Amino acid sequence: MGNLSTSSIHADDFLNRVTDVAPPINVSTTFRYDNDKLIPSGEVSGSIETDKPPVYSRESHPNATRVEAVLTSVLGGPCLAYASGLSAYYAILTYLRPKKLFIAECYHGCHLAAELFSKVSGMQILSFEDIDQECSAHDLVHIEDPMNPFGESCNVVKLVKKVHAKGGLVLIDSTLAPPPLRNPWEFGVDIVMHSGTKYLGGHSDLLSGVLCFKDPSWAAEIKMQRMIMGTIPASLESFLLLRSLRTLKVRVKQQSENCEALVKHLANHAGEVSGVLAHVRHGSLQPEEYVKELNQGGYSPVFSIILKHPEQCKKLVKRVQIFQHATSLGGVESLIEWRSLSDPSIDKGLLRLSVGLEDIHDLIADLFGVLKGLQRELEEQTD
Ligand SMILES: Cc1ncc(COP(=O)(O)O)c(C=O)c1O
Structure with a gap:
């Protein structure tokens, strides 16, 4: 579903479980197995299939699944929702485990999260000025654009080309310019991140984060790691985020x-x-x-x-x-x-x-x- 206005309202219709037009908030943490389809967990295919029935809410639950279906359509790539923007950021660092992170002036909380990850992993934190000399394969460049607190832009496309030429990956924190303002995939980036607490949520009443990645083969492992860390957004927040996306x-x-x-x-x-x-x-x-x-x-x-x-x-x-x-x-x-x-x-x-x-x-x-x-x-x- 390509059109933003329509997809933000209907991309989750296929997940309707009841006749309610506004989906219910599902508070259950555990879900009855379908006793006619009992497949050992090791034999279940690993992807972020939205139609897989929920089992336990730390892994997935109906409200998060619905919001992820809409986000996937709205942001144009496989999406996972998180309990906050910073937990989404920490999740992608955990998945990629870059040896070096290149980061400029941006939201100071991302610097704090990177420092915490660096403490447990030894990741080096460097500036954009170091990219020419130091960036190599699998390193990560964090671009916040537009940048906090000015809402100003840097030359993202030029930067992405430079990083890709060195084999590095580029994450864009697009929190300050959600759709319909831009589509960051057009700039060639590898990962799009949002603090869903901001425009996606839009009403100052929920915390959430979103990761969207170009390579769908990453999805199953990142989702598994989110299940271990317990950073899926809760049902009420997922419901509120979905409600908000309708008017994005x-x-x-x-x-x-x-x-x-x-x-x-x-x-x-x-x-x-x-x-x-x-x-x-x-x-x-x-x-x-x-x-x-x-x-x-x-x-x-x-x-x-x-x-x-x-x-x-x-x-x-x-x-x-x-x-x-x-x-x-x-x-x-x-x-x-x-x-x-x-x-x-x-x-x-x-x-x-x-x-x-x-x-x-x-x-x-x-x-x-x-x-x-x-x-x-x-x-x-x-x-
Ligand atoms: C640009 C940007 N990225 C990430 C975050 C972190 O998001 P959250 O507060 O949802 O963890 C913020 C929060 O202010 C932000 O402004």
Whole structure:
């Protein structure tokens, strides 16, 4: 089923077990065997077959199976769902066991997960600058694009070609640009990862992660490892994620449009608040042609502003009314975060914004109104 709007609503229809239109939440951890089809486990073929009856919920359960059927269709490759984005990331490191991981500035939690994996495996953690000298067969390059917290892009296609020429593999963390914004398989990557907690979930009410891989032969072993680690998402979360995927296209498209309009307003009117606003950073402001190519379906609904003084950040987050001061991103409600509260390595003047589905005029009035108020106060002080 190729069309995103249809597949996100119907790709799991073949898994209907009852007549309910909204699938039930199945809470059982164990499932009765079919006594007419008793096959020893060693003789069952190893793949992520969605029609295989569930046995025990650490391995699979109906709600996760349904969500994986939709994700497989929506993301365009075999998918496994996880209890969080970081557990999905740890799972792929465990499966691939790369000797070297090349990783740039990105979500700091992925750095922490890589460091933890490095402690148990001896994996070396290197930067993108080391790829030319150090990358060889089976090493892994982790690209986050668009990148946290700016929503900016790097030249993914060029990087993928370079890594493949050395025999390495490329994982893209596409959390900040889910479908319909882009299809990362077009960039040549080997693995697509999402924190499903963000846009796929979309309502700030569930934790989940997703791995999607190009090579279907990986699926059975990765699924077996997930069963051992117990990192399948629980039934309620799987149900909520499925519910959310039904509206993925309309939500993300509108959030992207809202974000681009807000960024444009800030960039065009920056001169009016020049005592407060130092920079606006977002993919839509990057001039490079490759950035436009990567983001043909729309830019990420995440961007950052850098204020001149950290004290102004504290005042701004207190005064905005619609933007909620909270970490995370991707939900229907707009969030703002003074990023220093959760990322120790970040510029202390940086505020990250995740643009939601509120009316764009209200969003502009809320954020720009507070910036203008801060500017006025500054001018009054210097008068
Ligand atoms: C880009 C990115 N990748 C991965 C993660 C980790 O996801 P989770 O919080 O679902 O474990 C996050 C979380 O903020 C993220 O922003």
